[in-house]
Amino acid sequence: MIRTEHLCKSYSHSSQYEIRAIYDINVTISKNSFVVFNGPSGSGKTTLLNVMGTLDRPTAGKVFLYGEEITPFSDIALARLRREKIGFIFQDFHLIPRLTSWENVAYPLVPRGIGYKERFERAKLLLEKMGLGDRLDHTSEELSGGQQQRVAIARALINNPEIIIADEPTSNIDEETSVQIRELLNELKARGVTILVATHDAMFEKVADVVFKMKNGRIL
């Protein structure tokens, strides 16, 4: 489903030197698998997920999605891919502060031309599944870390994506919520969604189909 060939990403800090975040990554991820990228901080997990998830462009190498190379795609085509096929869960939740839970969840539906009522219904349904049915009108400032992450997961699911990319989804939340989130991702996998997780959390390895260990921007 997702394949990378000699994928590299560097950041130049000045004209004199550059930092290689990932280097020569070759992975193949099959459909409906639960893949975990594990490694210490700075090992390149987040960069790899960002590049595979089209949030960032590689410096060199290729990314294939369903056999088609997406590296040369335009920004518009990549945005369409993200809208239709990929949902993101971030370590810092990345909710829009002034919006309520349901508005955050429904935000990706706005440019799709879906009306207010349907947006609300779809967001409500997902938030109820996340156990946040009573927090629909709460802003992110009024929610705990675990609740915010569940809102972020609901937002990732609102477009019924085929791939979920989660970057350290449990690092900023308590253990009880971490368990819930792992179970939730496992449930999604059971429903046919491909899950890619970058994490320090060793517990994810128990539910993963494949685990890639990373260090210094390379897969070990």
Place this chain on the structure above:
Amino acid sequence: MNKHLNLLFLATENLLRHRAKTVVVCLCLIAILSPFITAIAISEGVRGQSLISVNAGADLYLTYDEFGRNAAVPLKYLDEIKKIFGVTRVVPRIIGRGFLQNKLAIIVGINQEDVPESISCVSGRLFENSHEVVVGYELATHFHLKTGDQFSMRCQQRKVFTVVGIFSSDSSIWGASMIFMSFRDAGELFGKQDVATDIQIHTLPGHNSEIATDLYDIFQHEAYRLQDKQMVSLYVKKGFMLKEGIFSAFYVVAFALGVPAILVASGFGLSERKKEIGIMKATGWQTLEVLELISMEQLLISFLGATIAILLSVLWVKSFNGAFIAQFFIAEITMLPRFTLPARFLPLPCLLSFFFAFLLTMVGSVYSSWRSSTASPVVLMK
């Protein structure tokens, strides 16, 4: 269509969510646009009233010409002019300026039988005898003059006048600082007998060129100046264009200062906005959709700002009588005019103000918005 409607509603919600920023940008727009709209409205009003006066006035204006300027014309030719075929009425006038205490007044001297019918907005009555005057509303208010009061005035001669009437506040602006008296009194006051500052000649339609030829025969050895209605009207228009031009020059400076103000105001919460755009892009928003949303926000805020600016301008003119700004367009008036200021709110300046508002907000935000919406989501969300 639904997508654009969604974006429009979201833009409205965003403006309400970021109230402080919306208010600051609106205030900047109002501060920039309101004086502009007010000034143009006053200018148009005064211009309109001037042109009405010109149209209601004589067909030809005769003066002498000295050093390229209008000069007094002797009355000895009056009878000859009256005899020209096509001339229906000849009105000699003295129009001058003099101080009433510390205040400059326009002195108009005219024979009682020549007083135009349009001068009716007077409380009291028009002058009938020597030393009787009608005073403008602004002067009367300033000096607490009422009918029956007396005042003295010195130009070349010192004279004591009795106020018999006062122009009402809603009469023509020309009446505001005017002292209206008999032709003889005005001549005595300025120490000039047997001359008029100009002679108004009313004619039958289509006779102007023939009358001009006859006048040439009468004044062939004199330097004189003959102006018709169209010419006077052209001068009036030109004069206002010049005033508007000077005002516009001032305004360009204000406009140039306004752009950075809007830029600063639009920059409030920029880091929060950048992050928001990053999230939008990460969740599948396209660059054009982000830009459309931002443009709609700017469009709404400029519509709001311009609408309030127009309403405030109407209030400025109607309730505060164009205070502090009318001086640009009407000479010799105080910062707070005491007469009803003529003003016309034409559609074009109002539409232009919407355009300016949109231009200002777009100039203030387009660069940061463009950079944000074209950057990678990862960079924006950092």
